[in-house]
Amino acid sequence: MARPIITRVRRLLIAMAVLLLPAAASAEDGFRLWLRYAPLAEAEAAAIRPALTAIMLPPEPGPVAAVAAAELERGLAGMVGRAPIRTTRLQAGTILMLREGDPRLREAGVDLRGLGDEGFVLRSASVGSVPVTVIGARTEQGLLYGSFGLLRHLGQGRAIDVLDLRSAPKVRLRVLNHWDNLDGHVERGYAGDSLWDWWLLPDWRDPRLTDYARANASIGINGTVLNNVNASAEILTPRYLEKVAAIADMLRPYGIKVYLSARFSAPIEIGGLQSADPVDPAVGRWWAQTANRIYARIPDFGGFLVKANSEGQPGPGDYGRSHAEGANMLARALAPHGGVVMWRAFVYSETDAADRAKQAYAEFQPLDGRFDDNVIVQVKNGAIDFQPREPFHPLFGAMPQTPLMLELQITKEYLGFATHIAYLGTLFEEVLDTDTGHPAGTVADVVAGSGQGDRLTGIAGVANIGDDRDWSGSTFNQANWYAFGRLAWDAALPADEIAREWAAQTFSPRAEAIAPVTDILMMSREAVVDYMTPLGLAHLMATDHHYGPGPWVGDLARPEWNPTYYHRADREGIGFDRSVTGSNAVSQYAPAVARRFGDPATTPDNLLLWFHHLPWDHRLSTGETLWAGLIARYDRGVARVAEMDRLWSRTRPFVDAERHAKTATFLDIQANEARWWRDASVAYFQSVSELPLPPGAAPPAHNLDHYKSLTFPHAPGRGD
Amino acid sequence: MARPIITRVRRLLIAMAVLLLPAAASAEDGFRLWLRYAPLAEAEAAAIRPALTAIMLPPEPGPVAAVAAAELERGLAGMVGRAPIRTTRLQAGTILMLREGDPRLREAGVDLRGLGDEGFVLRSASVGSVPVTVIGARTEQGLLYGSFGLLRHLGQGRAIDVLDLRSAPKVRLRVLNHWDNLDGHVERGYAGDSLWDWWLLPDWRDPRLTDYARANASIGINGTVLNNVNASAEILTPRYLEKVAAIADMLRPYGIKVYLSARFSAPIEIGGLQSADPVDPAVGRWWAQTANRIYARIPDFGGFLVKANSEGQPGPGDYGRSHAEGANMLARALAPHGGVVMWRAFVYSETDAADRAKQAYAEFQPLDGRFDDNVIVQVKNGAIDFQPREPFHPLFGAMPQTPLMLELQITKEYLGFATHIAYLGTLFEEVLDTDTGHPAGTVADVVAGSGQGDRLTGIAGVANIGDDRDWSGSTFNQANWYAFGRLAWDAALPADEIAREWAAQTFSPRAEAIAPVTDILMMSREAVVDYMTPLGLAHLMATDHHYGPGPWVGDLARPEWNPTYYHRADREGIGFDRSVTGSNAVSQYAPAVARRFGDPATTPDNLLLWFHHLPWDHRLSTGETLWAGLIARYDRGVARVAEMDRLWSRTRPFVDAERHAKTATFLDIQANEARWWRDASVAYFQSVSELPLPPGAAPPAHNLDHYKSLTFPHAPGRGD
Known part of the structure; x- marks a missing residue:
C-alpha cells in the first residue's frame, strides 16, 4: 500500500533536491542581508506556526499594505515553513492588519495615539473571541513597518503569545545619501558600482531595486538621495528625470521617497542662464520651473540635498550671498509641492586657513533662525570628516531656531573600507547620546527637535551600498546599514541590542551564534580607533x-x-591645541562642555589630542x-x-x-x-x-x- | 502503517521547500549561464539515469580530473536528479575516465590517435562485459573537456546508448582578451566592472572566479589575458604579480593559462631605464628578469599580449625599430619558459592619413617571416574595427611565414552594447569560412596553420564579461561568449548548431524553445547590420x-x-572607393579576391559601399x-x-x-x-x-x- 506513495514522494524529493542544488551554490552570498528568513529551529517554529496561519488585510488595501502582506508571506514561509494564507474571515492564527478608524482596534486593546503616521503596534489580542496578532497603525506605511517589526521579532526566535509592542520614529526624515556619480562610480564606495543603472533606466527596472526598497523599509528608512553631493547638473535634465521617476516608482510602495543632490550652478550649466545668484529672479524662476517639472513626474519627490561652497562646489557665496539665502531660494521652489531642502553644513573652504574644525560653526551659527521652514541644515557628526572618533559637532544645540539634521557616514571611508570590521552602531550611539551642554540636551534630542513642535527633523547616512552581490562589500558592513536605520528610527535603541537583532537575523537566532557576533561588533570600532x-x-x-x-x-x-x-x-x-591657548575651537561648544574640553585634566583620554x-x-x-x-x-x-x-x-x-x-x-x-x-x-x-x-x-x-x-x-x- | 512515513516525508518536503524558497528568488538571474543543468523531462532523465550512476577516475588522478568529476556530479545531479557516486570498481552505468596508456582503451574500442593534448572521445562501450560510458583522452585536460562534452550532449536531451563522439581543437591558443583596467573599469565593457578585484587580491579569492573558469573550460577556452591592451605597466610590478598569481592559481585546475598585456614602455615606467628600445641590451635584460620573476611565481604563465604603436601606445616604432624587432625582444625573454608573444596588428597610426583600412597590411605584410617562433601576430577579423560587417582582413593568407591569430570581439562595442540581441556566431562563422584567395585557403585554414606543421595557432576574443550578475549584461550576450569558445575549438561548427546547443542548455532542450531562440539568434546580427x-x-x-x-x-x-x-x-x-580608382585597398587581397572586390558588379551587395x-x-x-x-x-x-x-x-x-x-x-x-x-x-x-x-x-x-x-x-x- 505504502510503496506507490513513497515512490511518488521520493520522486518529488529528488525533483526538489535537483531544484535546490544549483541555487544553493550561490544562496549564501549575502544578497539576502538580514532578510534571510532562515528556518527557525523546529521547536520554535512549531510554537508559533499555529498563531501565524493567515493574514487579513485592512479594508480596501493599497499597494503598501499589499507589499506588507507579501513580505509576511515570504518571511513566514522561510522561518516557519509555511506562508500564511490571505483571509477575509477572521480565524484563529490570523495576522490582523488594522488601520486607524477600525472598530476592532478598541476590541483588541490597541491604542494608536502618539504613533504618528509611521508608528505601529504589535499585539496578541482577541477579536470576536478569536485569538489574533494585531498589526495596528494609522497608515498603511505603519502597517508595513509593523509587518517588518513582527518579522524582526520572529527572526530573533521570540515567542508571540504575549506580544505587546509599540514603536514610532522620533525623526521624520530617515534618509540614505548615495554619493553615486552618473557614470556609476560611487565616491567612497567600497561595494562595487552604483545600484542605479542610469544607462538602462528608465526602460530596465532592475528587480534588485525592489530588494533595496525592502531592506530599507525593514529598518524604517523612508528616503534616499540618489546622486552624489558633488553633483552633476545633468541629473536635473528631462532625460535623467525620466530615469529618476522610474526609480521613484519602484521605491514608492515601500514608503521611500526619492531626493536629488542639486548642483547650485545648474541654472547656468543646464538652464542657459548667466548666473546662479539666489537673489536673481530669473534664477528663482528657473528652480521653480525645475521643481514643477520634477513634481509633475514624481508627485512625492522628497526634495534637494545641497553641498554648496565646500571643496570647490558652487554656492551662494559665489555671489556674496549667505547659505540661508541660497537654501531659502531653493526652498521656495519646493515649498508649493511639500519638498524640503537639506543644506549641508560641511563647508570646507579652499581659502580659509583657520582651524578646519571651526569653519562650519563660524559660517552657520550666525544664520540661526534665518532658514525657511522647509530647510533643514545637515550637520556631520563631527567637525572634521567622519574620523574613527571625533567629538560631537559644536553646531548641535547651538542653532535652536534651526532644524538640524544629523549626517552619519555608513560607508567606511576612514575605517578600513570594505574589509575591516568596524561596527558603527557604537559610533552612532556615542554621538547621539552626547549631552551638548545646551538646553536642548543630547545630540539625539537636538535631532529629534525636542520641544520645537513638529518642525522638520531628520537623520542622513552616507550609504555603503553598491552593486556587489552582498550590497555592502562584506557581511559585517551590512550591520552598519542596519544600525543606521534602526537608530534613525529610534535613537534610544542600545547599539548592542541592535547588534544582537542583526546577528540573529543575519546568521542564527541561537545564543551561541549571537554572543560572539555581538562581541565582535561591540569591540570592533574601538579596535579601529x-x-x-x-x-x-x-x-x-x-x-x-x-x-x-x-x-x-x-x-x-x-x-x-x-x-x-x-x-x-x-x-x-x-x-x-584647540583650547583657549590654541585655535580656541572649544569656545564653539556650550560653556560647560567648553570648560571640560578646554582642560586636559577634564578632557576624556579618547579625545585628548583632538583638543590639546x-x-x-x-x-x-x-x-x-x-x-x-x-x-x-x-x-x-x-x-x-x-x-x-x-x-x-x-x-x-x-x-x-x-x-x-x-x-x-x-x-x-x-x-x-x-x-x-x-x-x-x-x-x-x-x-x-x-x-x-x-x-x-x-x-x-x-x-x-x-x-x-x-x-x-x-x-x-x-x-x- | 503508511501514515508516519508520509508525515515524516511531508515534514521533509516542507523543510526542503523552505530551503528552496528564498534561494529560488534569485535562482534564474543568468548567473549559471549555459551550465544551468536544469532537470531534463522525466522520460529523458529516466532513459539515461541508469547509464550514469558512477564515475571511475583514472589511476592517480590529478586536480584536473578531480574538477572533471565534480562537474559531472553537479551536472548529473541537476539534469537527472542524482549525482553519480565515485567508484573504484567497474559497475554498469559507470562513466569511465581513461587516459592514454590505459589497457581498457583498446577493449572499449577507443582510439586516441589524432586527438592531441586536448581532444577527447566519448563512447558507449563494454569493458569487462560491463556497459560503460568512456571518456577517453591523452591528458586530464582532455578528460575535463570530455566531461563538459558529455554534459553538453546530455543538456540537449540526447540519448547516450550509442554515443561515439570524437572532438579535438584545431587551434592551440583559445584565449579571451579582457580589456580590463586596474581601476576596475572595462573598456568596451557593458556588463559591469572587471571580475578581477585588484584591491582585495591576492587575499580574497572570489569563488566567482571558479565559476568563470568552469564556464570557459566548458567551451574549450584555455587562456585569458587579464588586463587591457591599453596597458598599465603597473601590472608587471611585484605587488600586482602576486594578485595575478592568485588568479592563475584559481584558473589552473581548469586548464586556463593566464596572460598579461605588456606595456612596451614598462622598462622606463617601472624599470627605471631611460629607454625601451628593443635593441638596447639593458631593455632586453629587464624584460628577461621580469619574465623570470613572473615564471618563478606562475610556472605556466602564458605570455604577453602587446598593442604597440597604435592609438598612442608606445612601441618599437618610437625607436625606429620594426614590430618584429619589438616582438622578438619580448619573445626572447619568454622563450626559456615556454611563453608566447601575441603581437597585435591593429595599428592605427596617429599620423598616417592614408586609408585607415590599409595600415595594418602595409606595416605587417613586409615583416612576414621575421618573427620568432613563439610570436603570433594577432589580426582583427576586419581591417577597421569590429564593425557589424567588414570584409575579412587582407593579412589573412598574406603572411604565410608567420603565425596569425584571429582577434574577434565578443563584446558588442559597435553592435548595441548590452541590450541589442546580435548573435556573433554568424559573424564569426562568416569570417572563418571566407576564402582568402591565397593558397592557405579560408581564414579558418590560415588560423589553424594548415600545412605549416605544429606552429603556433590561436584565436582571441575580446571578452564581454563583467561583474554583472549575469556576466555579460544580458542572457543573449552569453551566447556570444559561448559561440566564441565553440568556434575557437572547432571552426567548422555551424553557427546555427551552436545556437541550438546554447539555447537548449540555457533555456530548455524542448524543440518548442530551441526553435524560436535559434531563429532569433540566427537573424539577429543581420538585423543589426x-x-x-x-x-x-x-x-x-x-x-x-x-x-x-x-x-x-x-x-x-x-x-x-x-x-x-x-x-x-x-x-x-x-x-x-577602395578600388584601383580609389585608395586601392583591394590590392592588398589575393588577385582573385582583389578582382572580385575591385568591381562593383562582382562585389556582394553586403560589402558594396565598403569598396565602392x-x-x-x-x-x-x-x-x-x-x-x-x-x-x-x-x-x-x-x-x-x-x-x-x-x-x-x-x-x-x-x-x-x-x-x-x-x-x-x-x-x-x-x-x-x-x-x-x-x-x-x-x-x-x-x-x-x-x-x-x-x-x-x-x-x-x-x-x-x-x-x-x-x-x-x-x-x-x-x-x-
Whole structure:
C-alpha cells in the first residue's frame, strides 16, 4: 500500500533536491542581508506556526499594505515553513492588519495615539473571541513597518503569545545619501558600482531595486538621495528625470521617497542662464520651473540635498550671498509641492586657513533662525570628516531656531573600507547620546527637535551600498546599514541590542551564534580607533587614499590636507591645541562642555589630542605617560583584532561556509593591516619623539622608510 | 502503517521547500549561464539515469580530473536528479575516465590517435562485459573537456546508448582578451566592472572566479589575458604579480593559462631605464628578469599580449625599430619558459592619413617571416574595427611565414552594447569560412596553420564579461561568449548548431524553445547590420560613444574619426572607393579576391559601399537602386527586430519569468533604437541625396536636427 506513495514522494524529493542544488551554490552570498528568513529551529517554529496561519488585510488595501502582506508571506514561509494564507474571515492564527478608524482596534486593546503616521503596534489580542496578532497603525506605511517589526521579532526566535509592542520614529526624515556619480562610480564606495543603472533606466527596472526598497523599509528608512553631493547638473535634465521617476516608482510602495543632490550652478550649466545668484529672479524662476517639472513626474519627490561652497562646489557665496539665502531660494521652489531642502553644513573652504574644525560653526551659527521652514541644515557628526572618533559637532544645540539634521557616514571611508570590521552602531550611539551642554540636551534630542513642535527633523547616512552581490562589500558592513536605520528610527535603541537583532537575523537566532557576533561588533570600532587614531588623533591617512597610515605626510599644498597639521607631533609632544591657548575651537561648544574640553585634566583620554597639544610625558587618566599610552593603545587595537578573529572562529557551526570563509579572510586582512597601521604609526612617532619604546612593546616590523615607500594606486571609492 | 512515513516525508518536503524558497528568488538571474543543468523531462532523465550512476577516475588522478568529476556530479545531479557516486570498481552505468596508456582503451574500442593534448572521445562501450560510458583522452585536460562534452550532449536531451563522439581543437591558443583596467573599469565593457578585484587580491579569492573558469573550460577556452591592451605597466610590478598569481592559481585546475598585456614602455615606467628600445641590451635584460620573476611565481604563465604603436601606445616604432624587432625582444625573454608573444596588428597610426583600412597590411605584410617562433601576430577579423560587417582582413593568407591569430570581439562595442540581441556566431562563422584567395585557403585554414606543421595557432576574443550578475549584461550576450569558445575549438561548427546547443542548455532542450531562440539568434546580427550599417557601410556612430547613429559627424580633428570619412555621401552618391580608382585597398587581397572586390558588379551587395563609391541610382544585384535598397535595408532591420520580439513571446512557456521579462524589455529597447538608427540615418542621407523616399517608406519620426541634438553622456565602456 505504502510503496506507490513513497515512490511518488521520493520522486518529488529528488525533483526538489535537483531544484535546490544549483541555487544553493550561490544562496549564501549575502544578497539576502538580514532578510534571510532562515528556518527557525523546529521547536520554535512549531510554537508559533499555529498563531501565524493567515493574514487579513485592512479594508480596501493599497499597494503598501499589499507589499506588507507579501513580505509576511515570504518571511513566514522561510522561518516557519509555511506562508500564511490571505483571509477575509477572521480565524484563529490570523495576522490582523488594522488601520486607524477600525472598530476592532478598541476590541483588541490597541491604542494608536502618539504613533504618528509611521508608528505601529504589535499585539496578541482577541477579536470576536478569536485569538489574533494585531498589526495596528494609522497608515498603511505603519502597517508595513509593523509587518517588518513582527518579522524582526520572529527572526530573533521570540515567542508571540504575549506580544505587546509599540514603536514610532522620533525623526521624520530617515534618509540614505548615495554619493553615486552618473557614470556609476560611487565616491567612497567600497561595494562595487552604483545600484542605479542610469544607462538602462528608465526602460530596465532592475528587480534588485525592489530588494533595496525592502531592506530599507525593514529598518524604517523612508528616503534616499540618489546622486552624489558633488553633483552633476545633468541629473536635473528631462532625460535623467525620466530615469529618476522610474526609480521613484519602484521605491514608492515601500514608503521611500526619492531626493536629488542639486548642483547650485545648474541654472547656468543646464538652464542657459548667466548666473546662479539666489537673489536673481530669473534664477528663482528657473528652480521653480525645475521643481514643477520634477513634481509633475514624481508627485512625492522628497526634495534637494545641497553641498554648496565646500571643496570647490558652487554656492551662494559665489555671489556674496549667505547659505540661508541660497537654501531659502531653493526652498521656495519646493515649498508649493511639500519638498524640503537639506543644506549641508560641511563647508570646507579652499581659502580659509583657520582651524578646519571651526569653519562650519563660524559660517552657520550666525544664520540661526534665518532658514525657511522647509530647510533643514545637515550637520556631520563631527567637525572634521567622519574620523574613527571625533567629538560631537559644536553646531548641535547651538542653532535652536534651526532644524538640524544629523549626517552619519555608513560607508567606511576612514575605517578600513570594505574589509575591516568596524561596527558603527557604537559610533552612532556615542554621538547621539552626547549631552551638548545646551538646553536642548543630547545630540539625539537636538535631532529629534525636542520641544520645537513638529518642525522638520531628520537623520542622513552616507550609504555603503553598491552593486556587489552582498550590497555592502562584506557581511559585517551590512550591520552598519542596519544600525543606521534602526537608530534613525529610534535613537534610544542600545547599539548592542541592535547588534544582537542583526546577528540573529543575519546568521542564527541561537545564543551561541549571537554572543560572539555581538562581541565582535561591540569591540570592533574601538579596535579601529586604537590601531588607527587613538587618544583623539585624526586624519592620519596617506595621500590619495583614505586607507593606510601616513602620519608623516606634510608636503601637500594646503595645510589642512596634511596629517602633520592634525597631529602636530614633534620632539616635545603631540596633539592639536584647540583650547583657549590654541585655535580656541572649544569656545564653539556650550560653556560647560567648553570648560571640560578646554582642560586636559577634564578632557576624556579618547579625545585628548583632538583638543590639546601635550608633552610626551603627560600623564593620562590611567596614570601612564602619553607616550606609553599611545603605544599601548596601538597594541590594544592589534590585540582586539586577534580577539575578533578568535570569536569568529567560534561561530563556524552556525554560519554557512561561504560567508564564514569570506569573513575569516577579511579578518586576516584586518589583522595584517591593524599591524601595519600600528607599526607605521609607531615607527613615525618614535622618529619624532626620539623616545625608546615602552618595555615589552614590539618594534615595528619594518623601518619607517618602508612604510613611507608603500603606494596603493587604484584605491576604490576615490573622490575624483 | 503508511501514515508516519508520509508525515515524516511531508515534514521533509516542507523543510526542503523552505530551503528552496528564498534561494529560488534569485535562482534564474543568468548567473549559471549555459551550465544551468536544469532537470531534463522525466522520460529523458529516466532513459539515461541508469547509464550514469558512477564515475571511475583514472589511476592517480590529478586536480584536473578531480574538477572533471565534480562537474559531472553537479551536472548529473541537476539534469537527472542524482549525482553519480565515485567508484573504484567497474559497475554498469559507470562513466569511465581513461587516459592514454590505459589497457581498457583498446577493449572499449577507443582510439586516441589524432586527438592531441586536448581532444577527447566519448563512447558507449563494454569493458569487462560491463556497459560503460568512456571518456577517453591523452591528458586530464582532455578528460575535463570530455566531461563538459558529455554534459553538453546530455543538456540537449540526447540519448547516450550509442554515443561515439570524437572532438579535438584545431587551434592551440583559445584565449579571451579582457580589456580590463586596474581601476576596475572595462573598456568596451557593458556588463559591469572587471571580475578581477585588484584591491582585495591576492587575499580574497572570489569563488566567482571558479565559476568563470568552469564556464570557459566548458567551451574549450584555455587562456585569458587579464588586463587591457591599453596597458598599465603597473601590472608587471611585484605587488600586482602576486594578485595575478592568485588568479592563475584559481584558473589552473581548469586548464586556463593566464596572460598579461605588456606595456612596451614598462622598462622606463617601472624599470627605471631611460629607454625601451628593443635593441638596447639593458631593455632586453629587464624584460628577461621580469619574465623570470613572473615564471618563478606562475610556472605556466602564458605570455604577453602587446598593442604597440597604435592609438598612442608606445612601441618599437618610437625607436625606429620594426614590430618584429619589438616582438622578438619580448619573445626572447619568454622563450626559456615556454611563453608566447601575441603581437597585435591593429595599428592605427596617429599620423598616417592614408586609408585607415590599409595600415595594418602595409606595416605587417613586409615583416612576414621575421618573427620568432613563439610570436603570433594577432589580426582583427576586419581591417577597421569590429564593425557589424567588414570584409575579412587582407593579412589573412598574406603572411604565410608567420603565425596569425584571429582577434574577434565578443563584446558588442559597435553592435548595441548590452541590450541589442546580435548573435556573433554568424559573424564569426562568416569570417572563418571566407576564402582568402591565397593558397592557405579560408581564414579558418590560415588560423589553424594548415600545412605549416605544429606552429603556433590561436584565436582571441575580446571578452564581454563583467561583474554583472549575469556576466555579460544580458542572457543573449552569453551566447556570444559561448559561440566564441565553440568556434575557437572547432571552426567548422555551424553557427546555427551552436545556437541550438546554447539555447537548449540555457533555456530548455524542448524543440518548442530551441526553435524560436535559434531563429532569433540566427537573424539577429543581420538585423543589426541592416538598421545600423547596411550595404557595406561602416563606422557611422555618433561622437563620444559607439552606440547611436551619427552619420553626419564630420567635424572631428582627424579625418578617419569621422563617419563622413567612411561613407563619403554627397548629392551624387555614397561609399568609400577602395578600388584601383580609389585608395586601392583591394590590392592588398589575393588577385582573385582583389578582382572580385575591385568591381562593383562582382562585389556582394553586403560589402558594396565598403569598396565602392557609387551613384544613388546604381543598381544593386536585386535590381533596386542603391537609394531604394539602402532604405529597404534600414526598414528590413527594423522589421526583423519586431520579428525577434514576436518569436521571443513564443518562448514564454519555456523560460523563467525573470529572464523572459528582462529579455523582453531589452527587445523593446532594441526595437526603439533600431527605429532611431533607421530614422536618423534616413533623415541624414536624404538631406545629402536630396532624393524622395521610395514609395511606401515611412518618413523619419523626427527631423534631422532632432537626431543631431541627442547626447548620451556617461555611456558605459568608454575607452578613456
